[in-house]
Amino acid sequence: MLNPAPAISLGNTLSLILAFALVAAPHTEHLPLWLSALAGAMCLWRAYLARMRLALPARWLLMLVVIASAAAIYLQYRTLFGRDAGVALLVLMISLKLMETRTQRDGMVLAFISYFLVLTNFFYTQSILTALYLLGCVWLITAAMIGLQHTHEPARYRAQWRLQLRTSAVMLAQSVPLMVVFFFLFPRVQGPLWGMPSDAFAGVTGLSDNMSPGTINKLVFSEEVALRAEFSGKVPPPNKLYWRGPVLLDFDGKTWTAPPRPFLNRIDLQRRADPAYYRVTIEPHNRRWLFALDIPGLLPPRTSITADHLLMSQTPVTSRMRYDISSYLDYGIGADSNELTLRRALQLPRGFNPQTLELGQQLRAQHADNDAIVTAALALLREQKFTYTVEPPLLGRHSVDEFLFNTRAGFCEHFSSAFVVLMRAAGVPARVVTGYLGGEYNALGNYLIVRQSDAHAWTEVWMEKRGWVRVDPTNAISPARADGGLAAALPESALLSRSVFSSRNPLLHRWAMTWDSLANSWNQTVLGYNLETQRALLYRAGFDGDTLRTLAAMLIGATILVTLLLALATLRQRRRSREPVLAAYQTFCEKMAKVGIARGDAEGPQDFATRIAVTRPELAHATDAITRLYVSLRYQEEEENNNKNKYLQQLQQHIKALPA
Amino acid sequence: MNTVAALKHRFFDWFIQPRAPETGVIVLVQRRVYILPTRLGLVFAAVMLMMLLGAINYLLSLGFVLTFLLVAMAFNGMLFTFRNLARLHVSGGRTQPVFAGHTAQFTLHLSNLAEQARYAVGLSRERRGGDDSAFTDIPAKSTAQISIGVPAVRRGKLRPGRLTLFTRYPLGLYNAWSVVQPDMQCLVYPRPAPPGVPLPAAEAAQGLGASHGLGQEDFAGLRPYHLGDPPRHIAWKAAARGQGLYTKQFTGQAASEIWLAWDQLPPRMDSEEKLSRLTRWVLDADAQHLNYGLRLPGKVVPMASGDAHRERCLEVLALHDLPDLDNEADGDA
Numbered sequence: 001m002l003n004p005a006p007a008i009s010l011g012n013t014l015s016l017i018l019a020f021a022l023v024a025a026p027h028t029e030h031l032p033l034w035l036s037a038l039a040g041a042m043c044l045w046r047a048y049l050a051r052m053r054l055a056l057p058a059r060w061l062l063m064l065v066v067i068a069s070a071a072a073i074y075l076q077y078r079t080l081f082g083r084d085a086g087v088a089l090l091v092l093m094i095s096l097k098l099m100e101t102r103t104q105r106d107g108m109v110l111a112f113i114s115y116f117l118v119l120t121n122f123f124y125t126q127s128i129l130t131a132l133y134l135l136g137c138v139w140l141i142t143a144a145m146i147g148l149q150h151t152h153e154p155a156r157y158r159a160q161w162r163l164q165l166r167t168s169a170v171m172l173a174q175s176v177p178l179m180v181v182f183f184f185l186f187p188r189v190q191g192p193l194w195g196m197p198s199d200a201f202a203g204v205t206g207l208s209d210n211m212s213p214g215t216i217n218k219l220v221f222s223e224e225v226a227l228r229a230e231f232s233g234k235v236p237p238p239n240k241l242y243w244r245g246p247v248l249l250d251f252d253g254k255t256w257t258a259p260p261r262p263f264l265n266r267i268d269l270q271r272r273a274d275p276a277y278y279r280v281t282i283e284p285h286n287r288r289w290l291f292a293l294d295i296p297g298l299l300p301p302r303t304s305i306t307a308d309h310l311l312m313s314q315t316p317v318t319s320r321m322r323y324d325i326s327s328y329l330d331y332g333i334g335a336d337s338n339e340l341t342l343r344r345a346l347q348l349p350r351g352f353n354p355q356t357l358e359l360g361q362q363l364r365a366q367h368a369d370n371d372a373i374v375t376a377a378l379a380l381l382r383e384q385k386f387t388y389t390v391e392p393p394l395l396g397r398h399s400v401d402e403f404l405f406n407t408r409a410g411f412c413e414h415f416s417s418a419f420v421v422l423m424r425a426a427g428v429p430a431r432v433v434t435g436y437l438g439g440e441y442n443a444l445g446n447y448l449i450v451r452q453s454d455a456h457a458w459t460e461v462w463m464e465k466r467g468w469v470r471v472d473p474t475n476a477i478s479p480a481r482a483d484g485g486l487a488a489a490l491p492e493s494a495l496l497s498r499s500v501f502s503s504r505n506p507l508l509h510r511w512a513m514t515w516d517s518l519a520n521s522w523n524q525t526v527l528g529y530n531l532e533t534q535r536a537l538l539y540r541a542g543f544d545g546d547t548l549r550t551l552a553a554m555l556i557g558a559t560i561l562v563t564l565l566l567a568l569a570t571l572r573q574r575r576r577s578r579e580p581v582l583a584a585y586q587t588f589c590e591k592m593a594k595v596g597i598a599r600g601d602a603e604g605p606q607d608f609a610t611r612i613a614v615t616r617p618e619l620a621h622a623t624d625a626i627t628r629l630y631v632s633l634r635y636q637e638e639e640e641n642n643n644k645n646k647y648l649q650q651l652q653q654h655i656k657a658l659p660a
Numbered sequence: 661m662n663t664v665a666a667l668k669h670r671f672f673d674w675f676i677q678p679r680a681p682e683t684g685v686i687v688l689v690q691r692r693v694y695i696l697p698t699r700l701g702l703v704f705a706a707v708m709l710m711m712l713l714g715a716i717n718y719l720l721s722l723g724f725v726l727t728f729l730l731v732a733m734a735f736n737g738m739l740f741t742f743r744n745l746a747r748l749h750v751s752g753g754r755t756q757p758v759f760a761g762h763t764a765q766f767t768l769h770l771s772n773l774a775e776q777a778r779y780a781v782g783l784s785r786e787r788r789g790g791d792d793s794a795f796t797d798i799p800a801k802s803t804a805q806i807s808i809g810v811p812a813v814r815r816g817k818l819r820p821g822r823l824t825l826f827t828r829y830p831l832g833l834y835n836a837w838s839v840v841q842p843d844m845q846c847l848v849y850p851r852p853a854p855p856g857v858p859l860p861a862a863e864a865a866q867g868l869g870a871s872h873g874l875g876q877e878d879f880a881g882l883r884p885y886h887l888g889d890p891p892r893h894i895a896w897k898a899a900a901r902g903q904g905l906y907t908k909q910f911t912g913q914a915a916s917e918i919w920l921a922w923d924q925l926p927p928r929m930d931s932e933e934k935l936s937r938l939t940r941w942v943l944d945a946d947a948q949h950l951n952y953g954l955r956l957p958g959k960v961v962p963m964a965s966g967d968a969h970r971e972r973c974l975e976v977l978a979l980h981d982l983p984d985l986d987n988e989a990d991g992d993a
Contacts, residue, residue, distance in 0.1 A: 104832075108703075109700075112704060115711070119714055119723050119726055122720040126720065130722075138729070145831055148832060149828055149832045150780055151780040171733050171737065172733055175729055175733040177732075178732035179725065179729040179731075182724075182731065182732065183728050526721055529721060530719075563735060566736060566739060570740070570743055571739065571746065
């Protein structure tokens, strides 16, 4: 506190640099290259200066670098306050703080900011591996902090390092029980507390509420998980696994969009079979919609359903979310759809795709009802040798015309788009539905993994009495898509991503499945722990009512209990660990007290011995021996160790021999 | 109000600080060890709060895990810091006398009976550890020494007063401290007057068996050797002939046997000045290997020479006319 700040030693400087470099390393993936290079250069430069015992650079020079770099960060991100810009700024600040870390206190501040930098890593990933890696970083930072408290330059650096690392490990390990208590019992509040920067969820892949050629295509190579689903019964067959996403109603010739739709007061649904019950864990995508199999029956709490049967959450899904839901896989919907909706589902932009419009009118003329038109159109697609490819050729203004009559190669979005335009041209109300199709079953964890690469687009056409009927034109071209997923539908060479998940090597695949199952448990128990799961936990434990008060009481109680146990373990006084020499002499004094000669508080051993010799001459000999042994054991430090033990044994024997 | 303040003072006096010097081994029992966060500890708490808010706002589960782990570690650190000081055995070591104006070194022996080593234990005269802090490590089941300098302002006996043993190991987030007042004292000699004042001349008929007018110039004869005679005055030739040890006497040798007397000094000098002057003379006389005696009001140190004699004289000067507050008669201090 009032201490003159002691200068920071070489060992501590190096350990702080190492800790910072390791914490910052994962950030290099998204930091601008120049900043990573700058931070790395600062680390090396600081280490060099410390090694050579050179003076640190002048402050004005550092200020210049700070201003220039902050300007560069601003130019790069166009802000200084977003998530990415904030992290960049933090890394910049720490690497420059490194250059003016002179005292022990500077070192401590550096360690604190490094802890904070650990936290920022979780913006980007919270996987098991990240957690383990960063735990290692925390271990190092803490060891560096402990090193800062040592007041003497160590004789041997390696021994000192080992000591620091061991102390750090012990302290962290002992903190785990209390951390678990805090984690489960600290009252969770529903974040966010303040507005998140707009880029908080930048880079989150997933479906959007519009579709133009290429939108879904770009998801195909993403192995990122969209959702996981655990079925309480049998997993439905692959061709029933249509995870319903945004329903696209409006078309402007190029892009399909999903207009805002009213919510349904009651689900308009004809149930034809028993529903499937399942639990979905959805990855955050920062949108309000949730995914359910066609068509959700019972809704989870705090969700509603739109007129297009899209399940919606009340707030954007910004964290991993879990809900229990049921779906009717055999259903009928929208038989009584109103005129307005149906008219909207027939709209086409003027001046686009004349050939398709003509084809549609032909179909309408040739066939009596909607049903026949759909069948004929599908037959058309099937006969005309369309190719299913993830690398479709580019299309011009009349995209549907070009696709249907020229290129004849496309992805699900081309098929669904073209089919709906054709239907509308033939006077059949139709719409595009986006979502995911299928998923991969993980037998180890008994759940289904749905990835971004499972993204799909299909269509629904409206028919008298039957309502909206799902038609998947992709299926007409490539039936394997629905049954075996994308990997099955495409030739192997088409899949550019060579990740283990799409690997056909059984061993690798098995390993991948085990890993995902582990990741799923991690997601469910650690990452998925939030306000709701906390409440559910309390409820299951039998606590009802005022959860906040219950939690506060439990938190305080458990904290006290754990701390007490820890304190007992740490501060336990072992009687046997008392110095044996002292203990022996104490026994001697007690024996003397029993025979009437109590040793005074400040009486030295020699004076005491003299007094004993005067009052009890028969004890003089033994007392003399004991006193001499005691004094030499206690006050002569240079004794050889084995001699010490010998003397101690003699001392104990003499005392034992005394009459009790 | 005054009563409350007085009570508070009394309480702290009783509770925190020993009132009188403690004799023997002082054990820093748990009741005597106090602990509070340092300023860096408060900064750490602020960082933890920021991290918690970040975790809540950005819905980072691992942010919670990290923050709670660090908070729990800080809790644990409190126990570690406390343990680093508690149950330390403290005893005072010997002190070397110093002259006023110098710094007296007080050395404490710290013995660690525990199975863990203790690191970075500091000793200071300020309650929270000040500029004067000295630090030491004490290995498990071992002893270490720690010294602190106390400026010796006045002659007499100097006590270190209340000393604070403190530690911030291992995290630096807490300061644990214990106040001890070991029963130690250091003898402080008077500050010697500046050199240059010549020694007083020999006095007539005052010394033990002194011959009048003895000096160093002219050989006057031999007398039997006395313990303490300067070796260069021994009649080595006679000794070599086996005639026994004789000391050569010179006329004009009176200067080698002098009395340093309080009443020789001018009466206008105040007593501390006189003591300073006498101290200087003792040092000068000792440096010249003279036989000298010291005469103070009410105290006479007989004529002699040598280290022990010098220290005896200096002690007499140091303690002259001081009320002996400490009734302990310790001969070897």
